Amino acid sequence: MFYIGIDIAKHKHEASIIDSDGKLLCESISFSNTQKGCEKLLALMQKFTVTADNCIIGMEATGHYWLSVYSYLLEFGYNLNVINPIQSDSFRKMYIRQTKNDSKDSFVIAQIMRFGQFSSTSLSSENIMALRQLSRYRLFLVDECSDYKRKVICLLDQVFPEYSKLFSDTFGVTSSELLHKYPTPEDMLSVSTTKLTNFISKCSNGRFGREKALQIKEAAANSFGVKFAADAFAFQIRQMLEQINFIETQLDELEVQITTMLFEENQVITTIPGIGNILGAIIVSEIGDISRFDSASKLVAFAGLDVSVKQSGEFIGTQNKISKRGSPYLRRAIWTAASRAAFCDPVLSDYYQSLKTRGKHHLTAVGAVARKLCNIIFAVLRDNTPYQPMPKN
Structure with a gap:
């Protein structure tokens, strides 16, 4: 039986082949994270008559860089095991103590395969992988949207600190539309009370009227926000609100896709x-x-x-x-x-x-x-x- 350890990296991987006694068949080889690189590994395996039936291959789950190699070798029917780097730490200390390099790491992974003291991370089904990709992407968009909202709040704290008391949700429909059209206190004061009343009434479907418009006007007139660089603040607020709106639209579409896939799977x-x-x-x-x-x-x-x-x-x-x-x-x-x-x-x-x-x-x-x-x-x-x-x- 042969055991192969692959140390995963972004551009180049390192592989070591050992026999049943734990002896290296040859010096470890470096191969690129490409099809030609994997062909180089296969050529070495053929040289020592290593086949899918007489070898076990192991690699660490290093980021996402292992997926391409895993997918390539899986097509040839090899017995593949992906392990968490935590599992190899104790073996690494035993074999190489304080030193570390790629060839020794691949040798350690091969030895772990030989001893069989590991729990393998299996590649999920295509549907589960797709659901995982979309779910993680959604979390990324949610965090990005939250980050933009924090930045808008930070800008408002500087240019219009009293604004947070005007609406229960700064990023509700009415508030967002108001800030996009009139992002600074000066902008809100530049429009007549009647026009402002009509604007917020339309945005809120009649929920807000003249009383809210007067409240906004009063807060803007007595605002303690900074008065300089108003155009720069206004520009940033408008662009960030547009970005928030865009991301939220993407999230709506994404959540429909995720929900459909979930019902098909579980x-x-x-x-x-x-x-x-x-x-x-x-x-x-x-x-x-x-x-x-x-x-x-x-x-x-x-x-x-x-x-x-x-x-x-x-x-x-x-x-x-x-x-x-x-x-x-x-x-x-x-x-x-x-x-x-x-x-x-x-x-x-x-x-x-x-x-x-x-x-x-x-x-x-x-x-x-x-x-x-x-x-x-x-x-x-x-x-x-x-x-x-x-x-x-």
Whole structure:
């Protein structure tokens, strides 16, 4: 049997081939992250009569750079294993101690394959991968939109600090339209009360009228905002509002696509309290095949919601925090769902309130609910059956 370790990088990979005794067949080779590079690796394997039937190949999940090599070798039927770099750290220390280079890393990965002491990350189905791509893209757009909103607030704090008191939602329809047309106090004062009244009445479908227009006028007239560089502030506010509107339109389209794909892939995840279509899509796509986890505790660890214990000798830390290892996307989705479930599911709500009664901080209690929610998610996905809330006694 032969074992091949591939150290993944952006442009060039390194590969080492060892036999059943752990002996290198030759010096490690470097090959580019291209089809020609992979052909170079295959040529070396053929030289030593390494085939799909007599070898195991391992590589670390380094960013997204391993996907192309994985996909290429998979087509030839090779036994491929993708491992988390954390798993190879202990082996790396044992073999190379304080030194590190690509050839030694690929050798260590090959040895891990030989000993078989690893858990492999399997490539998800095409539908799950597509759902994961879209779900992560949505999180990116949400964060970007939030960033633009923070920047608009920052600009308003400088040019019109009183504006935040005029509307309950600065980025609601009426407020956004008003800021886009009249982004500074001077702009709002330059228009007549009647025209301003008609404008906000139209934007709000008659909800706001003359009284709101007078309130805006008064706030603008007494604003303590900066008076210089008004045109620069106005220009930035308008452009950022346009960007926010564009991103929100994209999000609407994206969420329809995500919801459609989720219903095609999984029908039970949204029966769990606190989990809607979007959070369900993130959770399902990040977990992938639930059979990868033989217990709920392993899913909790994969989400990084397990508690890290600090212990030295007889000292055991009492202020422990979650490990935050594993998928940050999954952890974020489950945490958000737990924040909702703690107030809408009878069992989880009782559990949250009992922790609060014992003096636990809100975030500590939510973290505990998140771990319980992981157990529910594990059971629902494992059995592929809808969640049945337990009635209160």
